[in-house]
Amino acid sequence: MARIENLNLSQQVTNELGKAIINGHYTAETGLPTEAKLCEEYGISRTAVREAVKMLAAKGLISSRPRQGIRVEPANTWNLYDTSVLKWLLESSPTLYVLKEFLQVRLAIEPQAAALAAKRADKDAIAEIAVALEKMQAAADAPDGEIHEADLAFHTAILFASGNRFFFQLRDFIRTALNVSIQHTTPAKGSKKAIADEHFKVYQAILNGEAERAKNMMTYMIDEAMSFIEKEIAEKESQNASK
Template identity: 50%
Template sequence: MQSGHRNLTQQLVHELGKDILQGKYKVGDKLPSEADLCAQYDISRTATREAVKMLTAKGLISSRPRQGIKVLDSKHWNLFDVEVLNWILIGKPDLYMLRHFLQLRLSIEPEAAYLAAQYAKDSDIESIKNALARMKSAEDGYDDTLEADIEFHTSILGASNNPFFIQLKNFIQIALQVNLRFTNRFKAITIDEYQAHADIFDNIANRNPQAAHDASLKTQKITVGLVNDAIAEMEEK
């Protein structure tokens, strides 16, 4: 149980959360009882119970007298929780998982761009502009590619001024990191990629919702298409 700087409760939350998302404990499985967890991790019942409660709050487990602690069906999991998303990332996401992420991005991001063009404040536009500049400098090797890319996409969500889209920043961040697993692009961003992002920004800054939407949709469709092809090829073998 790697400690870090977390307290005991949070450490146990992390361990068990990881184990569940990685399938060590499967849906319907029983986890060790409170008493066993105390013994296994050598911590008090207080800390153990608080960890169990936190995982319960995230929809991963249920805990009832005589029945013990059981992994709930995945439809109850709060998949949009930052920690839960991170436990997915820590695991070994496959191409299907990548597709699930990309399908939701395709659904979310074009509309976020549309809303950004409608509702962005000056400071929001400024944030997106800065992120784009960082991508440019990443292109020249002066900045971190992925980080700048994430900042670009999440700042558009922020500019939507819709709390639900804002909450999805976490999701997009993890989605881009999962994507990295399959494209291992430590490479710089290409001119074409940069231009596609610049198009989205321009249409947001120029307050053209539909064009911003379409520009975003276009790049998302390409990415989903690539993954669909990869899956199709894989399934043939």
Template identity: 35%
Template structure:
């Protein structure tokens, strides 16, 4: 007689295995980013990982496959699994970004994040100025108003995130849109970690600077939009760049 496993039971087992895999990926990934396993060092063997996390070998193998896909580790038969140099990691992977953003002192990561924003966001704003319509611009101005009237840091951060995401979308470039979504997610995490000492005093200035971007886009002034976006990014970097959260000891 053939025993048929109930569908609900099978689904539950798969879901538990998936959750366990996510947990192991999370723990090893965070440890690698934190430097607990430096580049070229070996991570524990599969049996040790199974015991460490109380999971099966199947879960460990799947977790390692995920980390390999992120460019963080490399596995070789009869040798083991070693950590790859950080410049070989997929820095546009959402988990890798999130792990960096959650570090206790993510200063160097924040610097790199600032650099890449300064490369593509002003260009996106210039593109948006050639493509945005009246309704699109109205949405940008509404977000500027939300920045100015926000009553909490959380509301302020969400409005800021939505504004930049909207500009990237209005660029009409799918690559910029996708890239910006990932990087802005990481920046949002950093922004929420920072004790923004100037809030609420500084929000009016920030809102006005964002309004300058929206105004340039609405006017079809591409170079003005480019310059206004660069100003906003640089000002944001100066506000939090020397934060003790990002750079302990300063």
């Protein structure tokens, strides 16, 4: 293990240990190395190690109790809404299964957010959706246009336009997972123009105050992404079964 030399030592150790826990390198059975061992391995002070332990505990990955030491917690205690935890999880091997769960969450949230945005009809908020859509359309029309960031901005703008503070609080969670999801679904869709057109239908329904149509259009878009992910999962499972 290379020694860490950046100023933000604790965050780097948190990142390394978090990934190791999620990848199964450290488990409830194996536990974490001792403070002394971690200090030696990373070339940092006990203070930096202890700060990293606090950060991991806050994310639900470990617990630290008097006379019990540091314990690695099971996956069902991890805070998946923490964007670092979600990012580490999406970088681990079962990415497609995580994305499927994420799409299920999106189906529960984003269609309703689109419907609320249509009902609320906040002109300024809808204008932000339009800005993101225009960037998507421009990217779709350009041979080497990058639609990715504009796509993320579009979905974030709808969460804000819903007027629901709880939905908007999920923006970083949605962006983090959507960032990975798009990398799978965009190539499967095969056409940036088709992607922009689908997003336009959602925007148009919101702009026209058609709450039910906005909800249905968003549901359709996420359902389609689910189909791509499920197909990819089936193909991988078939390949594994034939080995």
